[in-house]
Amino acid sequence: MQREVGTLPLAPALRARLAAAGFQTAQELLDTGPCGLSKEIGISREEALEALQVVRQECQGDAARTAGGSGATRKCTALELLEEEQTQGFIITFCSALDNILGGGVQLTKITEICGAPGVGKTQLCMQLAVDVQIPECFGGVAGEAVFIDTEGSFMVDRVVDIAAACVQHCHLIAEAQQEEDLRKALETFSLENILSHIYYFRCRDYTELLAQVYLLPEFLSEHSKVRLVVIDGIAFPFRHDFEDLSLRTRLLNGLAQQLIIIANDHKSAVVLTNQMTTRIGQSQSTLVPALGESWGHAATVRLILHWDNSQRLATLYKSPSQKESTIAYHITSHGFRDVQPPAVTHSTEGTELNPRKRPRTEEGKQ
């Protein structure tokens, strides 16, 4: 109630007039009433009423916050957070080594950034995640939908069809091996058409469309509340050319990062971004570093760098609050993202020869 007039979200002209008339706290405004207000500062009664309603709303919000209210507040104890984190699901990547170093998979409510040179597999991983997020809960997935925002145009529907078909087959094998009723029921809804219809695709051609789309995302996500993954493929591409004003670029990127953090938290979804690599020319050598500069590095919570080592693709966990830095190798097969070799300890349910995870070895040999 003692809130200063200058901090209220009113129009600047109105605030200037209130200050000129000598109003200092919100309480004063509420005491004056709409008619008195309109006479003192020379605005119409309707405008005064609107202003007072805004003030009242703000003060109520303040009171709720100071009383430790629910919902809109972001305050809770670490114990509650721990319980939440333990029950939270992960989006698996079908490459168990990668899941291990990530601590189970791509985490919900966090921003994960995937950087890499062209052709190393960033878009493949994004497409794999967009399919994996839809795995039903009884198979260990999060049963969510995916939003795919594409700025580079590298989304190939045929490839997603291949990946989705392999995923469905994998789940079929598990269901057959385990012979449980609820698994089979879940499989009825987990079909190719369903998977494809739950990937919402947006093609943004420049950074204005990207900004507009991110502004509209919260509304879209409240309509489609089952979305658990937002992928922005190529966040660097629209910002790397045609930008003379670098400070504007930094500001826009920071604003974007803030909005994405809010979206990730409010809607309990994972946000995955892909970034390009740029060459930093040092005194004696040049190194490949993620693009968009140092300040962008603070935006993502988890950073994964994909790179080549001769002909082997490697993934390095570069930044993570809970896992240590490590590097693993992976393959991209016709079924999608896979381990280099099948994991040493396979689940008893996947023991059949038709296991798609084991297929990559023979296919690699053929190639």
Next chain:
Amino acid sequence: MAAKKLRRAQLSQEMCERLSRYQITTCQDFLCLSFLELMKVTGQSYYEVQKLLCKVSQACAPKMQTAYEMKLRKSVNPSSAFLSTTLHSLDRVLHGGVPCGSLTEITSPPGCGKTQFCIMLSVLATLPVSMGGLDGAVIYIDTESAFSAERLIEIAANRFPTYFDSDEKLLCMTRSIHLYRELTCCCVLKRIMSLEEEIISKRVKLIIIDSVASVVRKEFDTKLQGNLAERSNFLTRGASVLKYLAEEFSIPV
């Protein structure tokens, strides 16, 4: 989309006039400002600015489509998804041929046959659909002056002797291949920008640029400071326009 005027974003007339006083006329200018600046410029309260932001965003945001719709659209016309190169092993590896709707890059050391490959693709594109072509015109942007029309006729006559049995057919084919000789980066970019209208008027089904690297390397010396940024600027701008053309008209580039 970015240059869309605010007038067309369904903002009120007075709001547009007020914003134009601050030189904010397009959606791009509007969305680049922070909340506080927007409040100062529009003179509205926080919640009003949020609503305005939503309206402007809706005017420029892309349309949503599900992956399923995209797949259905592609499967409606499967033959037009690829331009077969008639090299069977290459087609198998490429999953059908040169894909329509995206950029394909061909690189190699000099003398391997890039220009020959491009000439052959041009011939293939002019063939009717029944023979695996695209039945359309070809735009060939040549920066090295390596295109030889005689070689074009030689390839056509020897490869498809039954189809090109008369001179008439050969002439028809050559008429539908439009050659542009551009020797500087500036000209190449201008040509790319002007392609949209030509594609529609001449029913173009294939765009070939031979080659991007030669003209870029001629003009930009990477040892000089500042040139690197300009060069990548030019390349990304050209690339985004070409991507847009490829996707919009579903043609291979």
